[in-house]
Amino acid sequence: MESSESSIPDALQPLVTKYKQYTRLYQSYLDRSAPHALYRWLATAGLVCLFLLRVVLSQGWYIVCYAHAIYLLNLLLAFLQPKFDPSLEADLAADTIEEGVDEEFRPFVRRLPEWNFWLSATRATVISLLCTGSQLFDIPVYWPILLVYFCVLLTITMRRQIRHMIKYKYIPFDFGKKQRYGPK
Incomplete structure:
Protein backbone atom coordinates (compact mmCIF):
# COMPACT_ATOMS: atom_id res chain seq x y z
CA MET A 1 0.00 0.00 0.00
CA ALA A 34 -10.38 29.22 21.32
CA PRO A 35 -10.38 30.51 24.92
CA HIS A 36 -10.90 34.15 23.90
CA ALA A 37 -14.59 34.12 22.96
CA LEU A 38 -15.20 37.85 23.44
CA TYR A 39 -12.26 38.88 21.26
CA ARG A 40 -13.20 36.32 18.59
CA TRP A 41 -16.73 37.69 18.37
CA LEU A 42 -15.49 41.29 18.39
CA ALA A 43 -13.18 40.48 15.47
CA THR A 44 -16.06 38.85 13.60
CA ALA A 45 -18.30 41.85 14.32
CA GLY A 46 -15.53 44.08 12.95
CA LEU A 47 -15.37 41.98 9.79
CA VAL A 48 -19.15 42.18 9.39
CA CYS A 49 -19.02 45.97 9.84
CA LEU A 50 -16.24 46.17 7.26
CA PHE A 51 -18.33 44.08 4.87
CA LEU A 52 -21.43 46.21 5.41
CA LEU A 53 -19.39 49.38 4.99
CA ARG A 54 -18.06 48.02 1.69
CA VAL A 55 -21.61 47.24 0.48
CA VAL A 56 -23.04 50.60 1.55
CA LEU A 57 -20.21 52.76 0.22
CA SER A 58 -19.96 50.94 -3.10
CA GLN A 59 -23.76 50.70 -3.46
CA GLY A 60 -23.53 47.20 -4.86
CA TRP A 61 -23.29 43.51 -4.06
CA TYR A 62 -26.75 43.44 -2.49
CA ILE A 63 -27.25 39.80 -3.51
CA VAL A 64 -24.04 38.86 -1.71
CA CYS A 65 -25.19 40.81 1.35
CA TYR A 66 -28.61 39.13 1.27
CA ALA A 67 -27.09 35.65 0.94
CA HIS A 68 -24.70 36.44 3.80
CA ALA A 69 -27.57 37.61 6.01
CA ILE A 70 -29.67 34.52 5.24
CA TYR A 71 -26.70 32.27 6.05
CA LEU A 72 -26.07 34.07 9.35
CA LEU A 73 -29.78 33.73 10.21
CA ASN A 74 -29.56 30.01 9.50
CA LEU A 75 -26.52 29.73 11.77
CA LEU A 76 -28.29 31.69 14.52
CA LEU A 77 -31.30 29.38 14.38
CA ALA A 78 -29.10 26.30 14.61
CA PHE A 79 -27.31 27.93 17.56
CA LEU A 80 -30.60 28.59 19.38
CA GLN A 81 -32.12 25.15 18.79
CA PRO A 82 -31.51 22.17 21.04
CA LYS A 83 -29.61 19.23 19.62
CA PHE A 84 -32.46 16.87 20.40
CA ASP A 85 -35.99 17.94 19.47
CA PRO A 86 -38.00 18.45 22.70
CA SER A 87 -41.29 17.77 20.93
CA LEU A 88 -40.18 14.20 20.16
CA GLU A 89 -38.79 13.76 23.67
CA ALA A 90 -42.04 15.07 25.18
CA ASP A 91 -44.03 12.47 23.24
CA LEU A 92 -41.70 9.68 24.35
CA ALA A 93 -41.70 10.91 27.94
CA ALA A 94 -45.50 10.98 28.04
CA ASP A 95 -45.57 7.32 27.02
CA THR A 96 -42.91 6.04 29.42
CA ILE A 97 -42.94 8.19 32.56
CA GLU A 98 -45.60 7.87 35.20
CA GLU A 99 -47.39 10.96 36.41
CA GLY A 100 -45.91 12.69 39.44
CA VAL A 101 -42.34 11.53 38.79
CA ASP A 102 -39.85 14.36 38.44
CA GLU A 103 -37.75 14.47 35.31
CA GLU A 104 -34.00 14.42 35.64
CA PHE A 105 -32.05 17.56 34.88
CA ARG A 106 -30.52 17.71 31.42
CA PRO A 107 -28.40 20.67 30.39
CA PHE A 108 -29.15 22.52 27.18
CA VAL A 109 -27.10 21.07 24.32
CA ARG A 110 -27.05 23.18 21.19
CA ARG A 111 -27.48 21.89 17.67
CA LEU A 112 -24.60 24.17 16.62
CA PRO A 113 -21.94 24.80 19.29
CA GLU A 114 -20.66 28.34 19.84
CA TRP A 115 -17.23 27.59 18.36
CA ASN A 116 -18.71 26.23 15.12
CA PHE A 117 -21.13 29.16 14.97
CA TRP A 118 -18.27 31.64 15.28
CA LEU A 119 -16.04 29.82 12.81
CA SER A 120 -18.80 29.48 10.18
CA ALA A 121 -19.89 33.10 10.60
CA THR A 122 -16.30 34.35 10.27
CA ARG A 123 -15.60 32.21 7.21
CA ALA A 124 -18.85 33.35 5.58
CA THR A 125 -17.98 36.98 6.24
CA VAL A 126 -14.49 36.60 4.77
CA ILE A 127 -15.92 34.84 1.70
CA SER A 128 -18.52 37.60 1.32
CA LEU A 129 -15.79 40.24 1.54
CA LEU A 130 -13.84 38.41 -1.15
CA CYS A 131 -16.96 38.24 -3.33
CA THR A 132 -17.25 42.03 -3.17
CA GLY A 133 -13.90 42.20 -4.93
CA SER A 134 -15.36 40.82 -8.15
CA GLN A 135 -17.85 42.48 -10.45
CA LEU A 136 -19.20 39.03 -11.28
CA PHE A 137 -21.20 39.03 -8.03
CA ASP A 138 -22.45 42.61 -8.37
CA ILE A 139 -25.85 41.74 -9.81
CA PRO A 140 -28.15 44.74 -10.17
CA VAL A 141 -31.20 44.34 -7.96
CA TYR A 142 -33.67 46.62 -6.24
CA TRP A 143 -32.31 46.31 -2.69
CA PRO A 144 -35.35 47.56 -0.69
CA ILE A 145 -37.26 44.44 -1.75
CA LEU A 146 -34.46 42.23 -0.41
CA LEU A 147 -34.35 44.20 2.82
CA VAL A 148 -38.10 43.98 3.40
CA TYR A 149 -38.11 40.28 2.53
CA PHE A 150 -35.25 39.60 4.95
CA CYS A 151 -36.97 41.56 7.74
CA VAL A 152 -40.21 39.62 7.23
CA LEU A 153 -38.31 36.33 7.14
CA LEU A 154 -36.40 37.26 10.30
CA THR A 155 -39.59 38.23 12.14
CA ILE A 156 -41.50 35.09 11.19
CA THR A 157 -38.60 32.78 11.92
CA MET A 158 -37.71 34.30 15.26
CA ARG A 159 -41.35 34.40 16.36
CA ARG A 160 -41.63 30.68 15.61
CA GLN A 161 -38.37 29.96 17.44
CA ILE A 162 -39.42 31.94 20.52
CA ARG A 163 -42.79 30.15 20.62
CA HIS A 164 -40.97 26.83 20.45
CA MET A 165 -38.70 27.89 23.32
CA ILE A 166 -41.69 28.93 25.44
CA LYS A 167 -43.71 25.81 24.64
CA TYR A 168 -40.93 23.38 25.59
CA LYS A 169 -39.50 25.58 28.36
CA TYR A 170 -35.87 25.81 27.37
CA ILE A 171 -33.58 28.80 27.40
CA PRO A 172 -30.52 28.62 25.15
CA PHE A 173 -28.56 31.06 27.33
CA ASP A 174 -27.42 30.83 30.93
CA PHE A 175 -27.16 34.35 32.30
CA GLY A 176 -25.35 34.12 35.61
CA LYS A 177 -26.80 30.76 36.62
CA LYS A 178 -23.41 29.18 37.14
CA GLN A 179 -22.58 29.02 40.82
CA ARG A 180 -19.11 30.24 41.72
CA TYR A 181 -17.13 29.15 44.73
CA GLY A 182 -14.12 30.71 46.36
CA PRO A 183 -13.17 34.09 47.77
CA LYS A 184 -15.15 37.11 46.70
Missing part, protein backbone atom coordinates in the same frame (compact mmCIF):
# COMPACT_ATOMS: atom_id res chain seq x y z
CA GLU A 2 1.41 3.37 -1.01
CA SER A 3 1.12 6.48 1.10
CA SER A 4 -0.69 9.51 -0.28
CA GLU A 5 2.55 11.49 -0.49
CA SER A 6 4.25 8.98 -2.77
CA SER A 7 1.42 9.26 -5.31
CA ILE A 8 1.97 13.02 -5.66
CA PRO A 9 4.09 14.01 -8.67
CA ASP A 10 7.50 15.50 -7.85
CA ALA A 11 6.56 18.83 -9.44
CA LEU A 12 3.67 19.31 -6.98
CA GLN A 13 5.54 18.17 -3.87
CA PRO A 14 6.69 21.71 -2.85
CA LEU A 15 3.14 23.01 -3.21
CA VAL A 16 1.76 20.22 -1.06
CA THR A 17 4.42 20.88 1.57
CA LYS A 18 3.57 24.62 1.64
CA TYR A 19 -0.15 23.81 1.83
CA LYS A 20 0.40 21.54 4.83
CA GLN A 21 2.58 24.18 6.48
CA TYR A 22 -0.12 26.85 6.07
CA THR A 23 -2.79 24.43 7.27
CA ARG A 24 -0.84 23.78 10.48
CA LEU A 25 -0.28 27.52 10.98
CA TYR A 26 -4.01 28.22 10.45
CA GLN A 27 -4.95 25.48 12.91
CA SER A 28 -2.52 26.82 15.51
CA TYR A 29 -4.09 30.28 15.26
CA LEU A 30 -7.54 28.73 15.67
CA ASP A 31 -6.39 26.74 18.68
CA ARG A 32 -4.89 29.82 20.32
CA SER A 33 -8.08 31.85 19.77
Whole structure:
Protein backbone atom coordinates (compact mmCIF):
# COMPACT_ATOMS: atom_id res chain seq x y z
CA MET A 1 0.00 0.00 0.00
CA GLU A 2 1.41 3.37 -1.01
CA SER A 3 1.12 6.48 1.10
CA SER A 4 -0.69 9.51 -0.28
CA GLU A 5 2.55 11.49 -0.49
CA SER A 6 4.25 8.98 -2.77
CA SER A 7 1.42 9.26 -5.31
CA ILE A 8 1.97 13.02 -5.66
CA PRO A 9 4.09 14.01 -8.67
CA ASP A 10 7.50 15.50 -7.85
CA ALA A 11 6.56 18.83 -9.44
CA LEU A 12 3.67 19.31 -6.98
CA GLN A 13 5.54 18.17 -3.87
CA PRO A 14 6.69 21.71 -2.85
CA LEU A 15 3.14 23.01 -3.21
CA VAL A 16 1.76 20.22 -1.06
CA THR A 17 4.42 20.88 1.57
CA LYS A 18 3.57 24.62 1.64
CA TYR A 19 -0.15 23.81 1.83
CA LYS A 20 0.40 21.54 4.83
CA GLN A 21 2.58 24.18 6.48
CA TYR A 22 -0.12 26.85 6.07
CA THR A 23 -2.79 24.43 7.27
CA ARG A 24 -0.84 23.78 10.48
CA LEU A 25 -0.28 27.52 10.98
CA TYR A 26 -4.01 28.22 10.45
CA GLN A 27 -4.95 25.48 12.91
CA SER A 28 -2.52 26.82 15.51
CA TYR A 29 -4.09 30.28 15.26
CA LEU A 30 -7.54 28.73 15.67
CA ASP A 31 -6.39 26.74 18.68
CA ARG A 32 -4.89 29.82 20.32
CA SER A 33 -8.08 31.85 19.77
CA ALA A 34 -10.38 29.22 21.32
CA PRO A 35 -10.38 30.51 24.92
CA HIS A 36 -10.90 34.15 23.90
CA ALA A 37 -14.59 34.12 22.96
CA LEU A 38 -15.20 37.85 23.44
CA TYR A 39 -12.26 38.88 21.26
CA ARG A 40 -13.20 36.32 18.59
CA TRP A 41 -16.73 37.69 18.37
CA LEU A 42 -15.49 41.29 18.39
CA ALA A 43 -13.18 40.48 15.47
CA THR A 44 -16.06 38.85 13.60
CA ALA A 45 -18.30 41.85 14.32
CA GLY A 46 -15.53 44.08 12.95
CA LEU A 47 -15.37 41.98 9.79
CA VAL A 48 -19.15 42.18 9.39
CA CYS A 49 -19.02 45.97 9.84
CA LEU A 50 -16.24 46.17 7.26
CA PHE A 51 -18.33 44.08 4.87
CA LEU A 52 -21.43 46.21 5.41
CA LEU A 53 -19.39 49.38 4.99
CA ARG A 54 -18.06 48.02 1.69
CA VAL A 55 -21.61 47.24 0.48
CA VAL A 56 -23.04 50.60 1.55
CA LEU A 57 -20.21 52.76 0.22
CA SER A 58 -19.96 50.94 -3.10
CA GLN A 59 -23.76 50.70 -3.46
CA GLY A 60 -23.53 47.20 -4.86
CA TRP A 61 -23.29 43.51 -4.06
CA TYR A 62 -26.75 43.44 -2.49
CA ILE A 63 -27.25 39.80 -3.51
CA VAL A 64 -24.04 38.86 -1.71
CA CYS A 65 -25.19 40.81 1.35
CA TYR A 66 -28.61 39.13 1.27
CA ALA A 67 -27.09 35.65 0.94
CA HIS A 68 -24.70 36.44 3.80
CA ALA A 69 -27.57 37.61 6.01
CA ILE A 70 -29.67 34.52 5.24
CA TYR A 71 -26.70 32.27 6.05
CA LEU A 72 -26.07 34.07 9.35
CA LEU A 73 -29.78 33.73 10.21
CA ASN A 74 -29.56 30.01 9.50
CA LEU A 75 -26.52 29.73 11.77
CA LEU A 76 -28.29 31.69 14.52
CA LEU A 77 -31.30 29.38 14.38
CA ALA A 78 -29.10 26.30 14.61
CA PHE A 79 -27.31 27.93 17.56
CA LEU A 80 -30.60 28.59 19.38
CA GLN A 81 -32.12 25.15 18.79
CA PRO A 82 -31.51 22.17 21.04
CA LYS A 83 -29.61 19.23 19.62
CA PHE A 84 -32.46 16.87 20.40
CA ASP A 85 -35.99 17.94 19.47
CA PRO A 86 -38.00 18.45 22.70
CA SER A 87 -41.29 17.77 20.93
CA LEU A 88 -40.18 14.20 20.16
CA GLU A 89 -38.79 13.76 23.67
CA ALA A 90 -42.04 15.07 25.18
CA ASP A 91 -44.03 12.47 23.24
CA LEU A 92 -41.70 9.68 24.35
CA ALA A 93 -41.70 10.91 27.94
CA ALA A 94 -45.50 10.98 28.04
CA ASP A 95 -45.57 7.32 27.02
CA THR A 96 -42.91 6.04 29.42
CA ILE A 97 -42.94 8.19 32.56
CA GLU A 98 -45.60 7.87 35.20
CA GLU A 99 -47.39 10.96 36.41
CA GLY A 100 -45.91 12.69 39.44
CA VAL A 101 -42.34 11.53 38.79
CA ASP A 102 -39.85 14.36 38.44
CA GLU A 103 -37.75 14.47 35.31
CA GLU A 104 -34.00 14.42 35.64
CA PHE A 105 -32.05 17.56 34.88
CA ARG A 106 -30.52 17.71 31.42
CA PRO A 107 -28.40 20.67 30.39
CA PHE A 108 -29.15 22.52 27.18
CA VAL A 109 -27.10 21.07 24.32
CA ARG A 110 -27.05 23.18 21.19
CA ARG A 111 -27.48 21.89 17.67
CA LEU A 112 -24.60 24.17 16.62
CA PRO A 113 -21.94 24.80 19.29
CA GLU A 114 -20.66 28.34 19.84
CA TRP A 115 -17.23 27.59 18.36
CA ASN A 116 -18.71 26.23 15.12
CA PHE A 117 -21.13 29.16 14.97
CA TRP A 118 -18.27 31.64 15.28
CA LEU A 119 -16.04 29.82 12.81
CA SER A 120 -18.80 29.48 10.18
CA ALA A 121 -19.89 33.10 10.60
CA THR A 122 -16.30 34.35 10.27
CA ARG A 123 -15.60 32.21 7.21
CA ALA A 124 -18.85 33.35 5.58
CA THR A 125 -17.98 36.98 6.24
CA VAL A 126 -14.49 36.60 4.77
CA ILE A 127 -15.92 34.84 1.70
CA SER A 128 -18.52 37.60 1.32
CA LEU A 129 -15.79 40.24 1.54
CA LEU A 130 -13.84 38.41 -1.15
CA CYS A 131 -16.96 38.24 -3.33
CA THR A 132 -17.25 42.03 -3.17
CA GLY A 133 -13.90 42.20 -4.93
CA SER A 134 -15.36 40.82 -8.15
CA GLN A 135 -17.85 42.48 -10.45
CA LEU A 136 -19.20 39.03 -11.28
CA PHE A 137 -21.20 39.03 -8.03
CA ASP A 138 -22.45 42.61 -8.37
CA ILE A 139 -25.85 41.74 -9.81
CA PRO A 140 -28.15 44.74 -10.17
CA VAL A 141 -31.20 44.34 -7.96
CA TYR A 142 -33.67 46.62 -6.24
CA TRP A 143 -32.31 46.31 -2.69
CA PRO A 144 -35.35 47.56 -0.69
CA ILE A 145 -37.26 44.44 -1.75
CA LEU A 146 -34.46 42.23 -0.41
CA LEU A 147 -34.35 44.20 2.82
CA VAL A 148 -38.10 43.98 3.40
CA TYR A 149 -38.11 40.28 2.53
CA PHE A 150 -35.25 39.60 4.95
CA CYS A 151 -36.97 41.56 7.74
CA VAL A 152 -40.21 39.62 7.23
CA LEU A 153 -38.31 36.33 7.14
CA LEU A 154 -36.40 37.26 10.30
CA THR A 155 -39.59 38.23 12.14
CA ILE A 156 -41.50 35.09 11.19
CA THR A 157 -38.60 32.78 11.92
CA MET A 158 -37.71 34.30 15.26
CA ARG A 159 -41.35 34.40 16.36
CA ARG A 160 -41.63 30.68 15.61
CA GLN A 161 -38.37 29.96 17.44
CA ILE A 162 -39.42 31.94 20.52
CA ARG A 163 -42.79 30.15 20.62
CA HIS A 164 -40.97 26.83 20.45
CA MET A 165 -38.70 27.89 23.32
CA ILE A 166 -41.69 28.93 25.44
CA LYS A 167 -43.71 25.81 24.64
CA TYR A 168 -40.93 23.38 25.59
CA LYS A 169 -39.50 25.58 28.36
CA TYR A 170 -35.87 25.81 27.37
CA ILE A 171 -33.58 28.80 27.40
CA PRO A 172 -30.52 28.62 25.15
CA PHE A 173 -28.56 31.06 27.33
CA ASP A 174 -27.42 30.83 30.93
CA PHE A 175 -27.16 34.35 32.30
CA GLY A 176 -25.35 34.12 35.61
CA LYS A 177 -26.80 30.76 36.62
CA LYS A 178 -23.41 29.18 37.14
CA GLN A 179 -22.58 29.02 40.82
CA ARG A 180 -19.11 30.24 41.72
CA TYR A 181 -17.13 29.15 44.73
CA GLY A 182 -14.12 30.71 46.36
CA PRO A 183 -13.17 34.09 47.77
CA LYS A 184 -15.15 37.11 46.70
